[in-house]
Amino acid sequence: MLNLYITSHSNKYIRNYQTLKKQIENKYSDVRLCFLFSTVRPENIKDLPAEFEFLMTKDLDKQLRSKINFENLVKRVSRFNLIYPLDIHRSDLRLEQGLVNINQLLLEQVILSERIEEIFKKNNPHLVFVSSGTNILHTIAYHLARFNKSKVYRIHNYINLNTNYIGQRVWFCSNNKMNLSKDEIDKFNYHKKDLNNFIKKLHKSILDRSFEPGMMQKEFRKRRMPINLKDLFNDLLRILFFKIFYFYNPILSNKANLSIDRLKKLVNAFLFKFIVKEPSDLSGKYILFPLNTPYDSQILIRAPEYRSFIGLIDLIAYMIPVGYQFVIREHPSFPGMLDFQSFQKLLKKHKHLKIVSCEVPMSPLIKKSKAVICINNTAFVESLLLFKPTITLSNGYFSNQGITEEISQLGDLREVLQKCINKKNKITTHIELESVMSELLKETFPAPDVIYNDKLLTINDGIITKLSRIIYIFGSFENFIKNL
Helix, strand or coil: CHHHHHEEECCCCCHHHHHHHHHHHHCCCEEEEEEEEEEECCCCCCCCCCCCEEEEEEHHHHHHHCCCCHHHHHHHHHHCCCCCCCCCCHCCCCHHHHCHHHHHHHHHHHHHHHHHHHHHCCCCEEEEECCCCCCHHHHHHHHHHCCCCCEEEEEEEEEHHHHHHHEEEEEEEECCCCCCCCHHCCCCCCHHHHHHHHHHHHHHHHHHHCCCCCHHHHHHHHHCCCCCHHHHHHHHHHHHHHHHHHHHHHEEEEEHHHHHHHHHHHHHHHHHHCCCCCCCCCCCCCEECCCCCCCHHHHHHHHHHHHHHHHHHHHHCCCCCCCCCCEECCCCCCCCCCCCCHHHHHHHCCCCCCEEEECHHHHHHHHHEEEEEEECHHHHHHHHCCCEEEEEEEECCCCCCCCCEEEHHHHHHHHHHHCCCCCCCCCCCCCHHHHHHHHHHHCECCCCCCCCHHHHHHHHHHHHHHHHHHHHHCCCCCHHHHHH
């Protein structure tokens, strides 16, 4: 019997998960599908399968709202120090937004770890699918499953691999670092010709600037700050409601912090308009650093050492070659993401530091630059397409592919920058980049010529297709389990 696990930090799609369980178990009689929810069992749904594990109970939920014994938590979590980094609770987005405090998240980490460990002892996991999101449930389940020698996939929503962001696409990544796999089981069986044609069209759209993410950026901005008067009014009401009516309950009053954070970002975005430079104001010699969003799992999960963008910019500014400007561009989906006052202090400290509006198109900025620094975002693709020296600070599907200058520790950046301003990029044609992105596309679902519009359906069908792939390669789930 193949024990298949899927994680979820919300009860929102429970009915959909019930349908998926029936669909998979009807098709494969030797598969048991289990779900791990980091929530309390909903009282309004009575017919849930026993394999739907709700890791929080009302008693455990009360613990999160009570006074926390920190010393006891440290002792309990230390048992897992050979399984995962003990600080993973600090990578949860809820902490960044002020919705919970750090001790509450540490307690949640302990509770989830102990409950998942107990469940995995009863029914050993063989195949596990976890989200790439920042909720600690997914990272804990990933590490505990790996410890149990399971096959684990982190599911990334990867629509930026689609031309003009049309349709859904998910990447079933076989590791926590977003590295490409060489194992056939991690790839879908797509035709090479279809892959190459798809990537060529994608690259052409980027170079032609028809690759416009406008709608997606607008939706993302709406999640991070008020974009109209209605949103502003709702945020103000939310702050008043939770701070006035729930002042006695820190758990509930903290819900106002989300709206406070949104208003801070709005103020930052407004103030930055007075200090941004136009591309024409820049010198002919500069290093470009287009930022990720600070709430991105690429930062919080896969590059937590760079979570302080202000600190990172400060460190890099010291290493920029003399005579060169250091140009920052916020992510277009998140204007105001940098704290304005902190950035102003950096401007006074580093006279060669500049910032351009996130509304400025990337292409002309890259063309005028001498090199581009990226953590892990799609800016590196456009940089390589324009044959610019491209420096990557973190892991990604570009890692160990020989197409970027990879920095394993920040201290190496000074030497790499010196090399980059004196030579051309590593790649001289687009063929190398096309090859790497074709390999990435093999690990995503659906096929290049197929369009899905529903994200959840894309994931579910991808999981079912992955099961079929296992049967195709190993002949049976029994043989797959033996090879773990």
